[in-house]
Amino acid sequence: METKKTTAFDSVAQSQNGQSARDVSSIEEPDGWWSRYGNVSAAIYWGIHASCLLAFWVGVSAADIALFLTTFWLRVFGITGGFHRYFSHRSYKTSRPMQFALAFLGTSAVQKGPLWWAGTHRVHHRYSDEEPDPHSPRKGFWHAHQLWIFEKQWHDTRLGEIRDFARFPELVWLNQWHIVPPILLAFLCYGIGGFSGLLWGMGISTVACWHATYTINSLSHRWGSVRFDTGDDSKNNWVLALLTLGEGWHNNHHRFMNSTRQGFYWWEIDITWYVLRAMQAVGLVWDMKEPPASIYAEASTNGAARATLRSERATSS
Ligand SMILES: [Zn+2]
Numbered sequence: 001m002e003t004k005k006t007t008a009f010d011s012v013a014q015s016q017n018g019q020s021a022r023d024v025s026s027i028e029e030p031d032g033w034w035s036r037y038g039n040v041s042a043a044i045y046w047g048i049h050a051s052c053l054l055a056f057w058v059g060v061s062a063a064d065i066a067l068f069l070t071t072f073w074l075r076v077f078g079i080t081g082g083f084h085r086y087f088s089h090r091s092y093k094t095s096r097p098m099q100f101a102l103a104f105l106g107t108s109a110v111q112k113g114p115l116w117w118a119g120t121h122r123v124h125h126r127y128s129d130e131e132p133d134p135h136s137p138r139k140g141f142w143h144a145h146q147l148w149i150f151e152k153q154w155h156d157t158r159l160g161e162i163r164d165f166a167r168f169p170e171l172v173w174l175n176q177w178h179i180v181p182p183i184l185l186a187f188l189c190y191g192i193g194g195f196s197g198l199l200w201g202m203g204i205s206t207v208a209c210w211h212a213t214y215t216i217n218s219l220s221h222r223w224g225s226v227r228f229d230t231g232d233d234s235k236n237n238w239v240l241a242l243l244t245l246g247e248g249w250h251n252n253h254h255r256f257m258n259s260t261r262q263g264f265y266w267w268e269i270d271i272t273w274y275v276l277r278a279m280q281a282v283g284l285v286w287d288m289k290e291p292p293a294s295i296y297a298e299a300s301t302n303g304a305a306r307a308t309l310r311s312e313r314a315t316s317s
């Protein structure tokens, strides 16, 4: 009789559905474990921030700026095109090698692994700006921006949220050894530009990449315009869309998260969408999704209602 082999991973995945007493987020760690682990990660995190000040001593060359821009924009794309639009929302399809390449690029941004990132992000969409949301500005701006990542409850990968990708052993490996791509990138930057290359291509670029990403959790749930009634605080913000290769069209995204495209109109600049379209043209990705006609109809109905409201206010004042 064939019996299903139960792996450690299965027990973790089951636990996420409450089918097992064993839960990865409640594996008993020695007393004080989190405080030690959390303190070390916080020290590294703030230490990398502080290292940016070394730029005043090290200076900057044209080559450093080129390295900074390359590692910044490539890794922002790894997060937006890879971790977000592919792993979190499956808004397009690709091959297994390309899937790993996207995962590797995203992981080099020092935001943990693809399964952790996408699993946590799916929780954000399910509970957006409600109590279980990992990072709602309703709990405070800085909490949403960065402090939530130091909470123990968000340390573990929510494998139950991301079973679809957790069946790939190479992604599970990368998720566990998420420190590997950043270390390789650090060596590469040092090899290219020496210490100043390391500082600009890895240190300062990583901090810039962190905070560009974080603005979507903090500012894009606070500042901008609202096209759709999504029941949360998500906003469309063109400045943030430029900074994050298109993620600033966040109200659009919360309305229809399955769309690869987040700028729903030609004037809503969405560079991740343009890059993915170029990749589709050469066969690297396919089956990209766009919003259906019903979403555009809803947008124009809402737009007309807002225009009427504005003209009524103008008349009465
Ligand atoms: Zn999303």
Ligand SMILES: [Zn+2]
Residues within 6 Å of the ligand: 124, 128, 216, 217, 221, 234, 250, 254
């Ligand atoms: Zn959001």
